[in-house]
Amino acid sequence: MNQNAKNPVQNLTKIDYLTVVFCPNEVARLRFDAKLAFGNGDFSSYKEAYNAMLCAEMFDQNATDDLEVDINEAVSFNSDLLYDELFESNLAGSSKYRQYNSITEIPEEERKHFLKNVVRKTKRYKTLTSLIEGDISHFMHLLNTEVATKADRLTSDTLSWSYRNNNGGMFTYEKSATLYRHDVNSGVIAWGANNGGVMISFSGTGCAGLDIPKLHSMLKKMPNVKITRLDIAYDDYEGNRTVLDYFQNLEEGAFCKTNQAPSWSFIQTGELQKISTEEQAEWRKKHGWQKRYDCVANGGNTLYVGSRKNGKMARMYEKGKQMQSESQPNWVRAELELRSIDRVISLDALLNTDAVFAAAYPAFAFITAERLEIRTTSRQKKHNGALVAERLERYCIQSYSKFVNYLRHIQELSSDEIIERLTKGLNPWDIPDSINQACITPPNQMELTT
Template sequence: MKLAPKPQYQNVTKVDYLTVTFCPAEIQRLKTMAKWHVSTGEYKHYREAYNALICSEIFSEDGTDDFDLVNETKRTTDRFFTEESEKAYNDLFDNNTRYSNNMPYDQKMALCKVVVKKTQKYKVLENLIQGELQHFLTLLNTVVAKDSDRMNPDEQPWTIRQNQGGMFTYDHSATLYRHGVNSGLVAWGANNAGCMVSFSGTGCKGLDLNLLHKLLKRMPHAKITRLDIAYDDYEGEIGVDEYLKQYEMGHFALTNQMPNWSYICGGTYVSLSKEQQADFKKKHGWQKKYDLVPNAGSTLYVGSRSNGKMFRAYEKGRQMESTNQPNWVRAELELRATDRTIPLDALINTDAVFAAAYPALAFISEKRLVIQTTKRKKQDSKLIDIRAQHDATEQRLFKYHKLAYGKCVNYMKQILQLSDSEIVKQLTKGLAIDDMPTKLRQTLVMPPNFNQSENIPCH
């Protein structure tokens, strides 16, 4: 069955779920700087770099005597963090104490993780985010809400009720209500670098998407992280079985690889009459006393939520037990900002986005708004194998050399009072620069200061 595009002058699809994030310019600057520091290798992870940037003020000057207090308490990880050490850190920050840049990397990163929320910069960022969120909620009530929701100027259609804890790694969260009905959620915090606002299907019904689109265009660093688009076929012209047939014909493939699929149906378990049992046995040759009736509807899933794109079609009429629209079929496209950037224009061009998602959905509209995926960089598998082999060999050698010679080195340091450089000098005396264990040489790994070619992988 070939489905022809439907000409229309307005969207026949609708937004059924929406999540947007935004943040002040200062936080966006920190996020960009954190990613840059990770790319240069200065930090191992984005979170470490972000925390370190917030705590950068306390590492900007030479250490004082308070640096000894940090070493004595040894409370630089959550595992060892206690009320006593928290009081010590509070005292340090109250006195505007600054630490030395000579602090070991692991200790410094763990310290940042513990004390980041006590810095003045973090408190300022929290206030910026809360101000941005409050401004958004004000515009939501005065501008973005549909006219029908704003008929009474004395009543605010949108309100929030703050929750006890955070959500989705955000420090703070609240439930979003539209005329007293749960219609979404809000989460925010400097620790997660901004705000997140999600509108459920009920909430989306109260939004003027054109005005919301204009508002987000003007907001700093606003992004769509999830967008669900629904198409309601109240007459059931295209059933779930037809979508499944389209899948079998390859009309859900954009490349040579077909997406995964799942088909689920349910219903009631009924007993057959004696006449039905006899008729069934006559036709099939074996007795059957019960039957499965798929009267609860069926659902087809195509794609994967973890990959950022999933299609589902289900018999909404049966799910709702509707008597007026029993054949109602709903088709939904769920998009997430995973390896893709969802443009803000998708809010006002839902038909074009829906039609471009899969060839089987092209009947919705002649217009197309293709959302391209971001290709992940693939590393050379041969280089990965070499490095993995090197790492495993290195760890094994370190383990057994520590068992064999660790006590001797400790004797040289504690009893003979030799410095680290003197110990290394004695143990490596007479060795050439490329003298190293044979297993490591076989992996073609050279010391960093011996690497003269970019083609030689180094650890």
């Protein structure tokens, strides 16, 4: 059964948590440039490359800024001269960093902090921040006027959705705010040009106030939008499938989709209850001491399958007992949590949560015959020849420098003899695979093989 935003199908499951990120095209372009620069080995980290892009594009021949620095257009991003020209005045003007002669002398972690401080002084950064905050305002307007459910749409004077700024940032973002639906905490917003965009999370309370098909239509039109977390819940109010049933499914392999079995944990909660006077007397007579309590697992069972750090996890728990519900004491909830770790969560997953839920594990296949797979992407190792060689040299020094020292000073071998002994039997083009994969060609390889 195909589903679209105009003719949505009623799902048995529902969205219980949703996180989306987005950013203006200008920020997306800077992020792409930073990935290229980092991939080329021009910078030691992506964050460092991104900060440099933010600063560097601010300085052209006609620009004026808090940092009075001129940059030659011929200077490329893979040159240390770029750092010296951009940050030299700030390096000398800061008491914390005055001891360093150049940006490259600052330790890596401190260098990231220094770069971030320099970035925040630029008009470029302030302009991008304004663009991002404008996108947030537009998002909130659409949330109140189009995306909110009919029940949540109030008058123009009374908005159902609002947010209040927090004192600090969140999740490495520079700024954050709490999202409210009818003045009830319903999620968070975090943003910053230094973090490259906006993150908006809706909790279960927030998701209940969203018209999901209209949210899907809005997200489709937004630039550079991505779902980073999607929680889908199935509520079995009668408890036809218990947590112990799911545990049996686990033992039968119904939570295994590959040859690698997932991790799991099973938790019971309850209370201690006193035993009867007769049982206490019998226990004391038999064992010589008084047993005062029995452990009663009446607080509910919870089963976790998978790992959050791998981007896919299921949890099944007795929500009726958790909520102490008198009308629905057997209520069991099964939840699927997906994160954009080695996977792309399609926007269409918002419309057909049943198919996504059923495709996640064979144990959830009873929901529907439809399947919408959120497949994992193969993680390709990103190699940079210069960085790999630098790392291997460091490991070699740590592991074998004393042995080489022994060969040189105790056995009194010459440098040529040491090299000959350690490389005996190797061809000139025999180099580590990790450097080979970085497309580094050894010098004169063509001459040596012809």
